[in-house]
Amino acid sequence: MSDAYNAFLSDIEIPSETAGPLTGVRIAVKDNISTKNIPTTCASKILLGYIPPYDAHAVELLKAAGATIAGKTNMDEFGMGTTTENSAFGPALNPRDTTRVTGGSSGGSAAAVAAGLVPMALGSDTGGSIRCPASYCGIVGLKPSYGRVSRYGLIAYANSFEQIGPMAANVTDTARLFSVIAGGDRRDSTSVDKPYDITGLRADIKGKIIGVPKEYFGEGVDTGVAETVETSIGRLEELGATIREVSLPSIRYALAAYYVTCTCEASSNLDRFDGVRYGPEPEMNLPWHDAYTKVRQAGFGPEVRRRILLGTFALSAGYYGKYYVKAQHAKQLIRRDFQRVLTECDLLAGPTMPNIAPRLGELTADPLRMYQTDILTVPVNIAGIPAISLPCGTAHGMPVGLQLMGRMFGEEALLNAALAFEEVA
Amino acid sequence: MVSENDVLHIAELADIGIATSELGKFTEQFNAILEYFDILDTLAADDELDRPLVNVFREDEVTPSLPQEEALANSHNPEDGYIRAPKVI
Numbered sequence: 138m139s140d141a142y143n144a145f146l147s148d149i150e151i152p153s154e155t156a157g158p159l160t161g162v163r164i165a166v167k168d169n170i171s172t173k174n175i176p177t178t179c180a181s182k183i184l185l186g187y188i189p190p191y192d193a194h195a196v197e198l199l200k201a202a203g204a205t206i207a208g209k210t211n212m213d214e215f216g217m218g219t220t221t222e223n224s225a226f227g228p229a230l231n232p233r234d235t236t237r238v239t240g241g242s243s244g245g246s247a248a249a250v251a252a253g254l255v256p257m258a259l260g261s262d263t264g265g266s267i268r269c270p271a272s273y274c275g276i277v278g279l280k281p282s283y284g285r286v287s288r289y290g291l292i293a294y295a296n297s298f299e300q301i302g303p304m305a306a307n308v309t310d311t312a313r314l315f316s317v318i319a320g321g322d323r324r325d326s327t328s329v330d331k332p333y334d335i336t337g338l339r340a341d342i343k344g345k346i347i348g349v350p351k352e353y354f355g356e357g358v359d360t361g362v363a364e365t366v367e368t369s370i371g372r373l374e375e376l377g378a379t380i381r382e383v384s385l386p387s388i389r390y391a392l393a394a395y396y397v398t399c400t401c402e403a404s405s406n407l408d409r410f411d412g413v414r415y416g417p418e419p420e421m422n423l424p425w426h427d428a429y430t431k432v433r434q435a436g437f438g439p440e441v442r443r444r445i446l447l448g449t450f451a452l453s454a455g456y457y458g459k460y461y462v463k464a465q466h467a468k469q470l471i472r473r474d475f476q477r478v479l480t481e482c483d484l485l486a487g488p489t490m491p492n493i494a495p496r497l498g499e500l501t502a503d504p505l506r507m508y509q510t511d512i513l514t515v516p517v518n519i520a521g522i523p524a525i526s527l528p529c530g531t532a533h534g535m536p537v538g539l540q541l542m543g544r545m546f547g548e549e550a551l552l553n554a555a556l557a558f559e560e561v562a
Numbered sequence: 563m564v565s566e567n568d569v570l571h572i573a574e575l576a577d578i579g580i581a582t583s584e585l586g587k588f589t590e591q592f593n594a595i596l597e598y599f600d601i602l603d604t605l606a607a608d609d610e611l612d613r614p615l616v617n618v619f620r621e622d623e624v625t626p627s628l629p630q631e632e633a634l635a636n637s638h639n640p641e642d643g644y645i646r647a648p649k650v651i
Contacts, residue, residue, distance in 0.1 A: 186636070187636055188635070188636060190628055190632040190633065190635060190636075191628065323620060326618045327615075327618075389601065390601060390602060390605060392598075393598060393599045393601050393602050394602065396595070396599070397599060397602070404576060411577070412638075413637065413638075413645060413646075413647045413648075414636060414637050414645055415636035415637065416636075418638040419647075419648050420648065421646060421647075421648050421649070422648070422649065423648055423649075424648070424649065424650075425647065425648040425649065425650055426574075426577060428648035429577040429648070430574075430577045430578065430579045431579065433577055433578055433579065434578065434579025434580070434581075435579075437578065439584070439588075442573075442578045442580070443588065443591065443592070445576050445578050446569065446572050446573060446576060446578060446588075446592065447592070447595060449572050449575055449576040450564070450572050450592075451599075453572070453575070459602075459603070460599060460602065462607065463602040463603070463605055463607055464602060465611055466605055466607040466609065466611065467602060467605055469609065469611055469612055470605075472612075503591075504591055504595065505591070505594050505595050505598055508595070508598075
């Protein structure tokens with residue numbers, strides 16, 4: 138451990154070389170984001186010793202903006218998890234209560250910010266991996282619209298869902314970091330050239346219509362968490378927003394559609410890790426199936442192997458129609474539900490997580506129960522829209538996150554509303 | 563229901579080793595997750611799927627790429643500019 142919270146996997150600094158909007162700012166980077174000449178492991182033994190020969194687009198932009206890269210942060214292996222306990226290098230600890238998890242998968246980035254080790258960090262969010270640890274650790278985390286930040290150099294787990302995004306102690310720093318990393322990049326074919334202009338940031342929520350999906354207060358949501366979030370939504374109303382109950386009936390399919398799709402994509406994306414071009418060396422004298430099987434069994438942790446197995450199964454002949462195709466239909470219904478409510482509403486609000494940070498070890502024996510805690514974050518990744526988690530109080534003595542969700546490429550309105558809330562929270 | 567043999571077979575397809583000691587637990591968790599996925603069976607999938615995305619093409623221009631030395635730097639004992647891999651036959 139290089140720090141008290143096991144937030145950093147490597148604390149090798151890359152000092153600032155140029156002057157820019159982030160000069161003098163130390164920024165931690167999640168360890169699935171490639172950093173030239175600095176080890177990048179995805180918290181997996183299968184990438185031990187790997188040193189990327191290039192920077193991710195977001196890292197190039199940080200350097201050009203004058204930032205100091207403060208180190209690489211702990212995470213669930215390849216982003217697969219909700220607590221950062223699936224790291225091959227031990228769990229990160231929640232600075233608010235070290236007997237509890239940070240949330241995941243960007244747990245190291247959240248812990249580093251929450252503990253005050255850095256003012257800002259990059260995370261990545263495939264099914265909630267920025268917003269969940271932001272909620273559990275009491276910081277701000279933004280999942281950008283799909284395409285707004287280049288994924289070039291982000292080591293892929295489920296590429297149709299994931300985005301790199303900013304995490305910080307407050308909304309203004311989140312917006313500052315977002316303004317540096319947003320924009321087009323032709324090396325990511327899903328990238329959309331929509332930069333974010335920080336000079337437009339102002340507290341603005343008056344007159345906005347905020348939809349509250351009733352499904353976000355359904356079964357499984359802790360009553361203490363629900364009460365704290367309801368109080369916060371009351372504050373939004375006091376600030377001049379109009380609150381309207383809405384319904385997203387298809388999100389009952391969201392978790393299954395998400396896990397089918399992400400495991401299918403993972404089974405394909407993680408095929409490349411065989412030790413040949415990087416990572417631990419396979420036994421060259423064994424037949425290749427045996428050599429790769431040995432390297433992958435030793436290099437991947439149980440959750441990664443479970444997801445590769447699930448994805449391989451769901452894509453196999455005879456099951457493809459039952460799982461993958463059905464999941465794509467479910468995703469379409471969910472996207473349409475969000476489009477419908479975000480036509481009549483400017484923003485949506487609800488809890489980020491249904492619970493507070495669990496205790497270390499509480500969920501590790503039951504992967505399905507761990508998956509189910511993602512119920513309020515995955516719908517946003519399916520819809521592709523932006524969402525932010527804001528600290529909004531506590532329940533049972535631990536931080537609670539208010540999740541605001543916006544229209545596609547509507548980060549401007551989302552961050553302005555977040556700033557207005559932060560000023561009274 | 564997926565059997566232990568099914569799980570072993572899928573593991574073989576994916577080149578993912580499973581130890582005998584973890585097979586029972588893996589199979590049990592696998593089935594619990596698949597049972598949860600059954601909610602998708604209640605979905606009518608008769609709608610056309612939207613195809614909102616379009617291909618992004620670019621001109622086939624030569625741009626700088628990694629020098630061979632850097633591209634091989636993470637591999638094990640490369641030989642004459644080639645990456646070494648386990649034997650295929």
